[in-house]
């Protein structure tokens with residue numbers, strides 16, 4: 001296979017392909033395989049020459065797992081973007097290099113169906129699905145990983161031989177555990193995913209038009225915005241509390257509100273605004289939004305601007321909330337610290353948030369709180385590798401900077417903010433009545449650092465809970481040489 005080395009004009013363009021500019025890798029060479037056979041050959045060559053390799057699909061990793069200076073060979077799957085209906089498996093085949101946006105586009109234009117997946121159209125399916133993958137439609141339809149029927153993975157055996165294997169969720173499949181591990185363990189653990197096959201668990205027959213949920217006919221978005229300067233601590237508390245209470249009351253699997261998804265952006269005061277952005281689908285969309293805002297925004301008692309728009313599904317999916325992913329995002333360095341919540345934030349956690357979000361500091365960022373639950377919570381914790389199945393919100397402290405001088409204050413701020421949200425549990429959201437660990441698609445290496453995790457609960461329990469030993473057994477079987485590893489990868493049993 002052709003090796004793209006630093007002298008090649010394609011090298012710097014490919015090296016740039018990463019969302020989080022906090023990390024820089026410098027592989028000896030990059031390869032662009034176009035088929036499973038080429039992935040297998042490229043893996044074989046790297047393993048045989050004892051070079052550290054890593055795979056990249058969409059480049060949206062939030063930590064430095066791909067852009068790691070120790071990596072010598074980078075397999076970039078950008079050329080593997082085929083999507084088709086596979087009648088033999090009665091499922092949609094999606095190559096791992098396809099982006100989420102391309103997946104939405106092809107499934108909609110081809111068959112008017114949708115796979116519920118993540119929010120940013122540039123995310124790669126390769127890393128995304130294996131990490132669970134939540135998004136705008138998850139309350140109504142669940143996670144993308146819940147639709148995984150089969151996966152093709154290039155693995156390396158004890159003798160160092162690379163080979164492709166297909167693992168399905170069929171009960172009699174001897175490789176079923178490898179399928180299971182790809183429903184929530186996250187990318188970069190067992191091998192290189194070349195293809196996913198996706199179909200609804202309850203789909204029957206061989207009709208592509210019913211193999212996945214029908215796409216929404218339209219999306220109604222809403223944007224609520226307040227001037228930060230009009231808030232005192234009381235109003236801030238009401239806003240955060242109302243959002244948590246709403247999530248608590250409306251995240252049951254039978255809630256009529258599941259077609260509504262929203263995110264509360266508790267931005268730092270430097271940003272000037274506090275916001276809610278969300279959407280609803282279906283004939284009841286406007287009524288759902290009215291009730292959502294009547295419960296959350298109106299009782300805050302501070303005037304806000306409200307913008308409601310309708311758009312066809314695909315137009316929305318390919319460019320959702322454009323202001324969130326502005327041009328400057330191309331060069332942003334970021335840190336995201338995720339936490340699942342099973343119950344609303346307490347008054348004392350909201351007071352901590354107020355303190356950090358109003359601190360005099362030269363930083364940008366905030367606390368984002370996304371609605372969750374619904375259909376996601378209809379699956380038992382061990383049916384897939386995604387163990388968190390009783391949460392009502394996904395919450396994240398986040399920050400970003402453009403100037404490298406912003407790194408130190410931003411990191412210090414976001415790390416201490418997160419730590420102080422969980423003072424009784426060692427600075428992290430341990431699985432308990434209120435919190436439930438964190439999402440591996442939003443990896444945070446601080447959870448493995450005793451400076452930031454003093455809970456006594458290891459990072460892998462925060463991500464995988466009781467599923468970790470089983471994941472370790474899959475790792476021992478399918479990647480016995482630990483060829484595929486990163487700072488938070490599964491350790492062999």
Ligand SMILES: Cc1cc2nc3c(=O)[nH]c(=O)nc-3n(C[C@H](O)[C@H](O)[C@H](O)COP(=O)(O)OP(=O)(O)OC[C@H]3O[C@@H](n4cnc5c(N)ncnc54)[C@H](O)[C@@H]3O)c2cc1C
Nearest residue numbers: 056057058059060061118119124126127133134187188193
């Ligand atoms: C702006 C932004 C928005 C996001 N929104 C969401 C969201 O709405 N919902 C959500 O669940 N997550 C979201 N994420 C997180 C995202 O799902 C994960 O970062 C995911 O791992 C990205 O996959 P990728 O292929 O783009 O990333 P990459 O950087 O290419 O890879 C990420 C990890 O997966 C591994 N990997 C990549 N491809 C493969 C493969 N083919 N086989 C095996 N391992 C592989 C990599 O080695 C690496 O460890 C978001 C991230 C960003 C930056």
